[in-house]
Amino acid sequence: MEKMQFKAESKRLLEMMINSIYSQREVFLRELISNASDAIDKIYYRALSDDSLHFNKEDYYIKVAADKETRTLTISDTGIGMTKDELENNLGIIAKSGSLAFKNENELKDGHDIIGQFGVGFYAAFMVADVVTVISRALGSDEAYKWQSEGADGYTIEPCDKSDVGTEIYLKIKENTEDEKYDEYLDEYRLKSIIKKYSDFIRYPIKMDISGKRPKEGSEELEDYKEEQIINSMVPIWRKNKNELSAEDYEKFYQEKHYGFDKPIKHIHISVDGSIRYNAILFIPEKIPFDYYSKEYEKGLELYSNGVLIMNKCGDLLPDYFSFVKGMVDSEDLSLNISREMLQHDRQLKLIAKNISKKIKSELQALLKNERDKYTGFYQSFGRQLKYGVYSDFGSNKELLQDLLMFYSSKEKKLVTLDEYVSRMPEDQKYIYYAAGESNERIEKLPQTEVVADKGFEILYFTDEIDEFAIKMLMNYKEKEFRSVSSSDLGLEEEDKEQDLQDENENKELFSYMKEVLGDKVKDVRISKRLKSHPVCLSADGEVTIEMEKILKAMPD
Numbered sequence: 001m002e003k004m005q006f007k008a009e010s011k012r013l014l015e016m017m018i019n020s021i022y023s024q025r026e027v028f029l030r031e032l033i034s035n036a037s038d039a040i041d042k043i044y045y046r047a048l049s050d051d052s053l054h055f056n057k058e059d060y061y062i063k064v065a066a067d068k069e070t071r072t073l074t075i076s077d078t079g080i081g082m083t084k085d086e087l088e089n090n091l092g093i094i095a096k097s098g099s100l101a102f103k104n105e106n107e108l109k110d111g112h113d114i115i116g117q118f119g120v121g122f123y124a125a126f127m128v129a130d131v132v133t134v135i136s137r138a139l140g141s142d143e144a145y146k147w148q149s150e151g152a153d154g155y156t157i158e159p160c161d162k163s164d165v166g167t168e169i170y171l172k173i174k175e176n177t178e179d180e181k182y183d184e185y186l187d188e189y190r191l192k193s194i195i196k197k198y199s200d201f202i203r204y205p206i207k208m209d210i211s212g213k214r215p216k217e218g219s220e221e222l223e224d225y226k227e228e229q230i231i232n233s234m235v236p237i238w239r240k241n242k243n244e245l246s247a248e249d250y251e252k253f254y255q256e257k258h259y260g261f262d263k264p265i266k267h268i269h270i271s272v273d274g275s276i277r278y279n280a281i282l283f284i285p286e287k288i289p290f291d292y293y294s295k296e297y298e299k300g301l302e303l304y305s306n307g308v309l310i311m312n313k314c315g316d317l318l319p320d321y322f323s324f325v326k327g328m329v330d331s332e333d334l335s336l337n338i339s340r341e342m343l344q345h346d347r348q349l350k351l352i353a354k355n356i357s358k359k360i361k362s363e364l365q366a367l368l369k370n371e372r373d374k375y376t377g378f379y380q381s382f383g384r385q386l387k388y389g390v391y392s393d394f395g396s397n398k399e400l401l402q403d404l405l406m407f408y409s410s411k412e413k414k415l416v417t418l419d420e421y422v423s424r425m426p427e428d429q430k431y432i433y434y435a436a437g438e439s440n441e442r443i444e445k446l447p448q449t450e451v452v453a454d455k456g457f458e459i460l461y462f463t464d465e466i467d468e469f470a471i472k473m474l475m476n477y478k479e480k481e482f483r484s485v486s487s488s489d490l491g492l493e494e495e496d497k498e499q500d501l502q503d504e505n506e507n508k509e510l511f512s513y514m515k516e517v518l519g520d521k522v523k524d525v526r527i528s529k530r531l532k533s534h535p536v537c538l539s540a541d542g543e544v545t546i547e548m549e550k551i552l553k554a555m556p557d
């Protein structure tokens, strides 16, 4: 038996990698399962061009088994296997990817199901194992070989027996230390949940012998049993045809994924096969998550590359104003970095994010148009976020969001859109009027609303602090400016300036007395045509209205 050495740099690289690439140890299993899946895929692709090979899907699977007594975790597959050379090249040379070479050699333009590309994933096994043993027999060969390594020290290869084509990987799981626990990687339940988390959509069955207790036949006594189960769901729902899926299927997915405890108001299933290919399933929740308007809330979508989970919450996929959206994106066109936890560059991601935003907007618009009640419910939960979106806008959010806004209407006594408001405006109405206050009831009683309401004009009630700020950013909608009912110029019919002057002169003494009494609480005391049934009202000059002033004053400096 000949012992071979890693080259010096490789040795360092291996140490470095084992300890620093991955942020979580559990991904070792994702890496080994991905390799097994690639190995099966390779037989599948071979069979496409080789008539002597038949690919029976039933014959191909991955098996994970743990033995606590010997501290051994085994991952075996019925894939293409490795020859002696391949064991040396692919497992002995770090950063050499047999899978990438396979894709290139076979010019597999559609070989995008093959996951491997960097040639480092395998070594993740050393994060949890002292000794890694690989027994493999390659397709078309009757020899099998055993590769074994204790990490940076090097590896050995020797012939061995194996009856079927495929690969078995034995991990001797490390002993627990004071600070580090490794037992969990021998625990059925834990292994199962790691598989579910990262490898649920691997296309081949991942089997495990699961033990449990069940009632003995014909008796109440319980007996232990072990039963082979398939752990992964295999076909991801997002790759299925939309027509085959029911609303319940999506709901089930929403719940299984723990996106929320509510029932989503709407699901959006996107399949794009353009310059960038991706599938996405998005949900608009019904209820506000308890932490939604807090700092703890983290927006984002799950990001998959080829059915393998890469990131739990990819924040870059969602703009802040759609931060309530839940769901996932799967793309085969992402350029992953070596740990496969991040992306090398975000060009593709930006494209996907842009696409997704447009789609969410149009779906929300459709909801507004076709299912008004549902939309209103949604708006009551998340409308504020849309308004923040308008307010914090520097670019194009405005265009994107303005049609989704709703405000309570004095006339309709319900939430209406700006479009609805404008389309109802009589010809002599210059502005979109609004009144700000704590509640609809309070606003209704505001003296300032009277003149506008008496003209028969509709008033929008702003009860959210953000409302007026957002509208200031919008400035106008369909060329109609917004105007607060407490503004000094309401743009109503020409006011009679002469009469005003005369009135002012007649009351000069009274006004200057009032000004004296009120001191710097007011800037001026003027005659007003605004009032019908109320004796006085406050009005504001300039951009900042009284309501805004209140909010600004209440804000911490």
Ligand code: ADP
Pocket (backbone or CB within 6 Å): 031, 035, 036, 039, 077, 079, 080, 081, 082, 090, 091, 096, 097, 098, 099, 100, 115, 116, 117, 118, 119, 120, 121, 122, 123, 167
């Ligand atoms: P990558 O998967 O990115 O290529 P890995 O370090 O995970 O890198 O694996 C290196 C290479 O080893 C793979 O490209 C493949 O050629 C080979 N390999 C690893 N595991 C298996 C397996 N279970 N069956 C067949 N070949 C394998």
Ligand code: MG
Pocket (backbone or CB within 6 Å): 031, 034, 035, 115, 116, 117, 119, 120, 121, 122
């Ligand atoms: Mg790999």
